[in-house]
Amino acid sequence: MIRFSNRSDLGQLNAISLEEQKTKNLTQLNDSNPTHFGLGIEKFGTYVPDPRGSETTREALANFLKSRKDPISPSNFSPASSERLYLLSSTSQGYSWLIKLLCDPGEKVAYPSPGYPLIPSIASMEGVEAVPYFLRFDGSWYIDLPYLEKVLEDKSVKALVLIHPNNPTGSYVEKEEFEEVERMCREKEIAIICDEVFYEYSFSRTPGRISGFSSVLTFALDGFSKLLASPQIKTAWIEVSGPEEEVKEALTRLDFIADNFLPNSWFQNQSTPSLLELAPEKVKEVRERCMENLELLKEAFSKPSLASSLIVPDGGWSALVRFPATVDEDELVKALIRQFSLSAQPGYFFDVPFNCVAVSLLPPTYETKSRIEVLIDTIEALSRE
Incomplete structure (x- = not known):
């Protein structure tokens, strides 16, 4: 069972929250949402905060993701579900949330080297150490699996980042490599964070998507910055998959983290479904x-x-x-x-x-x-x- 960070622990509901759960159609004396009282801009409608983002938008995204049928392990795969998606403003935000979820300050996240220096930078800002594992080159790039296993023996490593394909090497995680990675993470109870923002841009064949993998707790990152070649749109997402109990706990804790930020905007909700239709041609x-x-x-x-x-x-x-x-x-x-x-x-x-x-x-x-x-x-x- 994956151990989540203490900082994502919600603890127990207080007496007021427990009583509120028993009551339907509750009115709040301290309601400060101006859209409940006709004070917002009318065309933007009523603001209904959701830590995962608009349900309608997530449903459109889930349908889009389900249309991409090339899992790396078809026998260990869960189709995308709106309930397991989080809408973000960037994949960088996704890394930040997931490090908060999985690591306490002083713990570690393993990442591939060579690689873009984003992960060490974000980890440092979260008070977490980023430790490299190595891609070797002998005419093609491959994961040094024996070295990775040594890295993961450190019990303070709580998450493993895969970049699929890597930037700047342009190398995918091969199916045989992933089978070993999956074994290590399952045995050592380490979560996988898989960045698939460049996945669609293959020049020959691909080994299959890691998003939706169900045997190990997996968080897949993707977004419009690469899918639509439009980083200015600022829309990305996390897809959660894995063993049912771990997914359930992860969603509860991610809700708590996401509720502190609520990055999903009206503009995202209005534009995302139509933008998804542009993705294949772009x-x-x-x-x-x-x-x-x-x-x-x-x-x-x-x-x-x-x-x-x-x-x-x-x-x-x-x-x-x-x-x-x-x-x-x-x-x-x-x-x-x-x-x-x-x-x-x-x-x-x-x-x-x-x-x-x-x-x-x-x-x-x-x-x-x-x-x-x-x-x-x-x-x-x-x-x-």
Whole structure:
């Protein structure tokens, strides 16, 4: 049984709350909701706070999620339900809530490295330590499972983060890897937090979604920032799945956490159902752009004499360009800035264990072509110094 944090413990209801539960159509003397008294803006209707977000919106979202039928483990899968969804303003908020739910200050959450540095930053603000487990590279990326098992032997580790696919490596959690991860988490009673924001952007095949996994308490994160390529919309969600008793307890505690924030807005409720209808075409458009740029990159780095090489991702919005250790990452980026007003994120930003820079697959191909030519030429020049 998963142990939840003390800070998410509601304790027992007080005498007034217990008495209120016995009474229907209760009137509050201290009701300070202006929409109950005709004082709000009429077109926005009556405000009915719900820690999980509007039920109507969650039902639309659940129907959308149920249409995506590719679970990583079909025999251990629960279809999306509106009762197990939380509407958020961002996946970052989701990480914050889940760390509050699962970890007391001083405890730990395990996260993949290389990776985007968001999780250590959020964990630090929650008073929790983020400990890395490693993705290794031998021509393709894979989880160092023996090392991960050692990390999870630490009883203060309360949650394991999976990025599916990872940013910036573009690697998915393979089915065989997940079977081992699931075993470790089940044996050690550790919850899974799975970030699937880039899942739709695969370039070949995918091993299946982890969202909805039912054998271990699992929290899946997703949202419109990637699904609609529109981070300004500020709509995301948590999908909860797992053993029934653990899910029930998690929902009760998450309700308590969410009730302190109530981020769901009228604008989200009005727009989300129609925005969900746009997702398939938008994903198709963005994926095609990424694949066009990836093919362009493959061609650009096909010359065997180049000092640099392309690490081909399985999915996502970026690729890594690798170059020799003799070319300093900082010197390369500074040269790009000085000579071409072009900047880049070096590999050490993500704790990549070799020299590289991350390249976006989103620009128009003509822009990508010119930028990559500049990058290759600059690496070649520095490698000859």
